[in-house]
Amino acid sequence: MVRLFGPLVGLFFAVALLWSFGNGAYTAIKEPAPATAEHEFHLHPKDVKFASDGPFGKFDKQQLQRGFQVYKEVCSTCHSMRHVAFRDLAELGYSEAEVKAIAKQWGTKQPTFDEKTGERGERDNIPSDYIPVVYYAGQGVPPDLSLITKARHNGGAYVYSLLTGYQEQPAELLKKFPDAKTPDGLYYNPYFANLNLAMPQPIASDDQVAYADGTKATVDQMSKDVAAFLIWAAEPKQDKRKQTGWAVLGFLLAATVLAYLAKKNVWADKKAA
């Protein structure tokens, strides 16, 4: 039975596949897929190094603090960070009092609701609160930034490239794709998947933030710092993870060597294959 029906089933699938293949090949030759501006002008993130890169990488806390400052003063106007709590900022090297102060001074307050009177109000943030969600009224939907560097391929470099990638639409693009002109209210950026995004260049000029540690606040520096901060925000436990990893690998390596010697010892009197 199997030997009778097997080849028949095989032929059935084979012919159906050839049918699809033939039709597909015909279409591919007759009407090849048109080139698109996204396909030709989209760029992969720039090659940029972060202190936390690689198995030996560690966060540069000074840089994370600067990046947090950029987030607070620039990005947080529109972008939420709902998975990060104020208490988490202690990991950037802030003292307890500093964390308290940051929470207290945060622009968006925590909403309150009195169940007895039905009154709604506001109170200051405290360290155990999560960074309040921003309600954005403008055009577009600014994504939450807590996981952005994990939600994009090569996320840290992507954020840095996007922030420093704003430019005039290339003349070559317009010549080739006259319909692909950046619409009003959008901005051309080759690092963005469809080339035009609703966010105006957020970090536009040097010294947009005043760094407390004396680092020169160039556009490049600020972009890199905030990208580093967002890498931290997406996975604050990264340093701990790598540190644990080395201990685990060290142990496993020793255990595996012992296991190999044990295996050799056990098999010493028997020839295997």
Add this chain to the structure above:
Amino acid sequence: MSFAWANEYKPSNGLMQWLDEKLPLPRFVYNAVGAGYPVPRNLNYMWNFGVLAGFCLVLQIVTGVILAMHYAPNALVAFDSTEHIMRDVNWGWMLRYAHANGASAFFVVVYLHIFRGFFYSSYKAPREMIWLLGVVIFLLMMATAFMGYVLPWGQMSFWGAKVITGLFGAIPVVGEPLQVWLLGGFAPDNAALNRFFSLHFLLPFVIAGVIILHIWALHIPGSSNPTGVEVKQESDTVPFHPYYTAKDGFGLGVFLLIYCAVLFFAPNALGHPDNYIPANPLSTPAHIVPEWYFWPFYAILRAFTYDFFFIPAKLMGVLAMFGAILVWFFLPWLDTSPVRSGHYRPLFRKFFWFGLIPAMAVLFYCGGAPAQEPYVMLSQLASLYYFAHFLIILPIVSSIEKPEPLPFSITEAVLGKDESAVLNANPAAA
């Protein structure tokens, strides 16, 4: 069961003797994976993966049960509870990465285990039942992994669930009501997430049950071996313990080194970034791709792009995708060559290394690539070969092939000579 020369369990003290009389559990273990199970002495490292697969299942159950203590299967909070595990639960990040990468490790190990079965024809008599149960385990693993990937409720979770449950919609007449019934709604939502969580928790224990049957069935004929020549005598075997426990111990060490290197230094390398974006039914990702271990079958699904007579392309794709695995059930009867090991099958070997393996590699690559040319055409050719290999080539090869001479016994294959072979070949000389 087992061979006449198998060691017999002897309780080492009064307590064990007492236990052996009441509930002979130590005797059972001794006969299953101890010194009481004689195993061919010539097993190579390809025979390590069964034990490793068992290890992966235990790893997944242990990490999974703890994750379930912190996870909330509700569409409103599932994504946030996953992040809560990553950020606030003690060692939660390690548990979740261990579980997510553990699924990948499980599939790596099982694919190698299946590859071993293909090359050495482990599916042939008298081991058909072991193979059939193995395919059942693989299908259960796929279902479990798919439902597990939905639980974090990210973009790929949601859209993956939508695409895969949409496959049932391709079934004529009952398809659409069936899809709605399975999902508990018109699109994946809370009802779907809840039942997926429930089943994702249940199925691993079903897998454990089928594994017990798989091992039980294995112990009746005993393990196969790289020559494919059956065990004839005591000198062909060694006791499982300590010989193979020692060898599996080393294999486990190597496996853990690779697995932990990924877990601690590239934990997101095998996942898709989109799954760190919360599920949004209104925004379709540019490319919906399943986890890597489904890629070959996903490529087969997408290879059918044109309706075939009255059969819609989508239904053809669904039939082919399930058919691609179901065909494994028939392998013991499609491959009729009496020789098991690929080492002694020159023609089979050629089609295996230059046909099946490249076709699988192409399907794997194309399944992860976007659905555009040339990937679609490549996967059509590779799928064609895939079906032709199992259903047409294999039966023909096994009937026309002239196998190379087999060794008389495992002992001869290992030591170069076997006293009993000489006796058998020339009885007069004895």
